[in-house]
Amino acid sequence: MVQRVGVIGGGQLARMMIPPAVELGVELRVLAEQPGSSAALAATAIGAADDVDAVLAFARDVDVVTFDHEHVPQDVLRVLVDAGVSVQPGPDALRFAQDKLEMRRRLSELGVPVPEWAAVEDEAALQAFVDAHGGRAVLKTPRGGYDGKGVRIVSAGVEGADWFADFDALLVEELVDFRRELAQQIARRPSGQVALWPVVETVQRDGVCAEVLAPAPGTAPDDRVRAVCAEIAVGIAEGLGVTGALAVELFETTDERVLVNELAMRPHNSGHWTIDGAVTSQFEQHLRAVLDLPLGDPTPSAPWSVMVNILGGPQDEPIDARFERAWASHPAAKLHTYGKSARPGRKVGHVTVSGEDLDDVVYQARAAAQAFDD
C-alpha cells in the first residue's frame, strides 16, 4: 500500500520533494504545466493549475493533493474538496496565502503583529495613507506577486494608478524600519502536531531571496526573538488551519519588534537549508505532514548552515566545467540544481554549506555559489 502524493505544479519545490519521496517510499506524482519541467522525473500528467478537468482527473489517482505554488484558483480547489479529495493545505487556509488583503485582515483579527496596513480602493485613499505614514509606503497587489513583483514603494497616490485599474482594492503598508528579515518555518499535520525549525535570517537582493543564515545569528535557543517567532508561527498555522509546510516571513524592526510580512503555505526558499542542515528537511516534513504521518525531528544537524541562491549564469558553459571550478575548491558545498535553463536573475539552483564557524560557512557558501554562477 504505497501512499501517493499529488503535487500541482512542476517547479523546483516539486522537484525537491522527489528525494524524500524516494526515501520514504511515497509515490510522488506531479501535474506539470508543460513537459520538461523541473520535476519532470515525477511528472505523470501535464495540465494547467486552473484547468478544473485536468486537476480533478489528476487528483482522483492520488491519496492527497498538495502544491508547488499557491496559484490554484479557489473554485478549482472547492471542486476537489467537494469530490472528496484530501487537499492539504485546504482552500480555507490557502486563500490567506493567495490574497494579501485577506491575509492581513485575518492576521489582524488573530492579534498577530503586522505592519500598519489598509485596503485602499483609489488614489485618494492611497495618498491619505502615505501622508499619514511619513510620505512613503509599500503598495502591494493582493494577488499575483512573488519575488518582488506586485510590490512597490510609493510616495504619491498616483503611483498606484495602473494597479487600481486591475484590482478593486490594493494593500498599502507602512514602510517598516527593519534591522533584518527573518523567516520561520513550521509544519503542521491535519491532526494537529506541529514541528518548528529555528528562525532564520534571510538576505534579499532586488526583492529576491539571496542568502539564508540558519539559525538567525544572535538567536540562541532561549532567545526572545526565537521564541516570539515560534509563537507567531504556531498561532498562524493553527489560526488559519494550515497543513503541510508554512513559511512566515518576518521583519525584525530597529525597535526590536517582530512583524509578519508574508506567508507561503508550502516549502519555501528560506527553508532550503534544511535539506542538508537539519535532521528532517522541509520537503520530507511536508510529505509527512500532508499524509498526516508523525513529523520528523527538525533539529539542525550543524551549528550553522548558510544557503546561497544561484541566479542565472551563462547558458553556454557546460555544467561539468562549473562543477569542476566550484567543487575543486569547495568540496563541502552541497549543490542543488533545478533543471532549468539559465537566464540572468532566474533561480536555477542553490548551494548550502554547514559547519561550526559562521564566518567560514558564509564564505564557503558564497564562494561556491559564485563559482557555479560565473
Added chain:
Amino acid sequence: MVQRVGVIGGGQLARMMIPPAVELGVELRVLAEQPGSSAALAATAIGAADDVDAVLAFARDVDVVTFDHEHVPQDVLRVLVDAGVSVQPGPDALRFAQDKLEMRRRLSELGVPVPEWAAVEDEAALQAFVDAHGGRAVLKTPRGGYDGKGVRIVSAGVEGADWFADFDALLVEELVDFRRELAQQIARRPSGQVALWPVVETVQRDGVCAEVLAPAPGTAPDDRVRAVCAEIAVGIAEGLGVTGALAVELFETTDERVLVNELAMRPHNSGHWTIDGAVTSQFEQHLRAVLDLPLGDPTPSAPWSVMVNILGGPQDEPIDARFERAWASHPAAKLHTYGKSARPGRKVGHVTVSGEDLDDVVYQARAAAQAFDD
C-alpha cells in the same frame, strides 16, 4: 549540457542514486531487469545485464555506464569498451569483484594482507587445506555469491562435492579468528583523486549485514586501525584501477591484524549511513567519481551514525501504520525504503540515526528499525 549516467541493474543501489542525481542535475538512466524495479522512477529501459544488444543500446545514449551490481559478464563489458563507451569501473577492475579467486591472487600480488587461502580443484586438495588449518576452513564459490550465499564453513573435503561439480576451482580460506568485521569505503576518479570515509564496524547476522556503526568504535582519527584500513583501500583502489565507489570488507583479528575479506566495486550496504551521516554520501560520490568530477567532502556530519537494515516484515500491514509506530517514538530516525515487496529476510529498507552518544544512537536505530519491521 546535462550529463547522463547509465546504471545497469534496477535494485536499491540504483534507487539510492536518484536523490543525488536530482540534486546534482545529473540525468540518471537505469537498465532494469523488469518493470517495477526499486529504481523504477529512473528506469528508462528494460533488459537483462547479460543481453549484449540491450546493454549496448542502453549504453549508446549515456555519457558513462556504471552498475547496481557486479553481474554484467566480461564479454558484455568488453563490447561496451570496444564501442567507445566509458565504463566505470572498467572490466579490468570489475573482474576482481566478479571472481573471488582472481581477487585473492591479485591482492596477494599487491601485498595486501588477506587470510591464508588456496585455489582447490578437488576434494583431496580441499581436505589437505582443512587438515593444515586446524580442521576447519571457509569454502567459497569464485562467482555468484552474495549475502552469505556461495560461502560455507567446511571440515572435510567431501563438503565441497556439489560445488566442485559446477566450478573448475573453489576458493578455500583459513577460518579467521576475528574480533569484529570492518568496512572501508573509498571513491576514486578515473583521473586519480580519492576520498575516504572513516572505517566502520559491520555486524553480520546469518551472513547478512545487520548493522553498521560509523565510525568503527575505538578508531579515533589518529588510530592505527583506521590508518591501516585507509592505506589498504587506497592500495586496492589504485592497484586494481577501481573507479567509483569501492567497499573493502575487512576482518580485525584477535591478534590485531587487519585482513581483507571481500570487495564490492559499487556503493555498498556498509556505506548507507553516509546518506544521512556524512557531508557527501557514497551515492553522490559515486556519481561524481564515475563522471570524473571533483569528489565531495566525506567527513561525517555527526560524531556517530548507526544504520540498521530492515529485513522482510509482514506483507499485509499498511506502510503508514508502520511509519506511525516507528516515527511517533523515534522522530530522528531516517528511513529509506527500497520499494520492494516484503519477504522474510529480504532487505527492504534501512534506518539511520545520527547523534553524539553512541549508546543512544544504537538504541534509537534498532528500536526504529524494529518498529518498521514488526
